[in-house]
Amino acid sequence: MAEHLQRPLSIAIVGSSGFIGQYHLQHVLQEKDSELAALIDTAPSVATTAMQHDVPHFKNVDEFLEAYKSGDLAVDAVILATPTHTHVTLAQSFVGSGLSLLIEKPLSVTGGDGKSLLALSKQDTRGVYMVGHHRRHNAYVKAIKDVLDKKKLGDIVAVNGVWAARKHDAYYDIPWHTQVGAGGVILTNAIHDFDMLQYWLGDIAEVFAMEGPKRRPYAVDSTVQLIFKFSSGVIGSFLLTDSSASHVSWEAGTGDIPAFSSIGEDFLTIFGTNGSISVPSLIRYHYDDRPENEKNWKFPLQKDPDAMAAVDGIPAFAHQLKHFIAATRHEVEPNCSVEDGLRAVLVTEAVFRSLKTGKPSLVEKF
């Protein structure tokens, strides 16, 4: 049995002072099965935070790896929470080090870079690689997965969702948030929805995208309407905008990210031959107890609230961290894998192609 199986995992965080790095830090400190090993961040202020937690601070990944490889530092795993366009380069530095890696979403900006990282990670027999599509660990997503896997909606025919919110002005003071190939509503926000939809319903095969008005003076995408088709034949649509004072989004619906206000309105519905369900209300509408000749729109639907029982109120990031620890200990397969992360990136590429050409675009297979 590996030594680290018997004690809390030592975890270092890269990008610990960023928006999401701070969540990871909080959860690593709170989780009884993990302890903080080091903070790695280009921001000089992190030195103070590191001192407060009695761990070393490194200004960059190279300095950290030097200390780790010289044996000065006991570390089992790393959470990489730096800006999107840095993920692949920084992740590659860890390949072969023996450290496990949780890479924040998106895995990469391009499919090509994602594939390079996938190839490298496959050669690494020691480290475990996981992508931080944390929604997979959210109770609402798990509840829907269970409903779908148990075929409680019959055969799925369609899905319809909205992610609409008005980001705060200071969000755009962070330069990469305004840059094409780093920020934007597709790479930053829609990628969550792509992974969630593919986790539930299988691969998205084709996308048609149309862009709406840009309400801010930046080149990045901001309002996009998507139509897509899954490999299964299921069709879907999704509206994304970061420029609307809206009550309809993942965060407003589920309260998943405490920094954002939540209101609990439904933002997504899945439609099946035997039922339909929305998130976050999780009420399944169906005709299960009616005779066959009454299973149609002339008769009142029945309501089943059972799926809500699975919503445990535990933050998805806490569940994700526990899962990452278990994956590092080889107790479970990582959910989600580098392949899964790449699948979501390939959907974003198809969206960008469609926006450029004005035509539907096939999602690359690998």
Ligand SMILES: NC(=O)c1ccc[n+]([C@@H]2O[C@H](COP(=O)([O-])OP(=O)(O)OC[C@H]3O[C@@H](n4cnc5c(N)ncnc54)[C@H](O)[C@@H]3O)[C@@H](O)[C@H]2O)c1
């Ligand atoms: N899972 C989620 O819900 C979620 C939410 C927000 C952001 N994210 C993802 O997390 C990543 C970070 O986003 P953010 O909003 O926290 O960004 P941010 O800009 O707020 O923070 C990035 C942090 O990384 C540090 N940094 C930058 N380059 C570095 C380098 N080369 N080495 C070490 N440190 C470096 C910065 O100093 C900063 O502390 C993005 O990829 C984003 O898509 C995920």
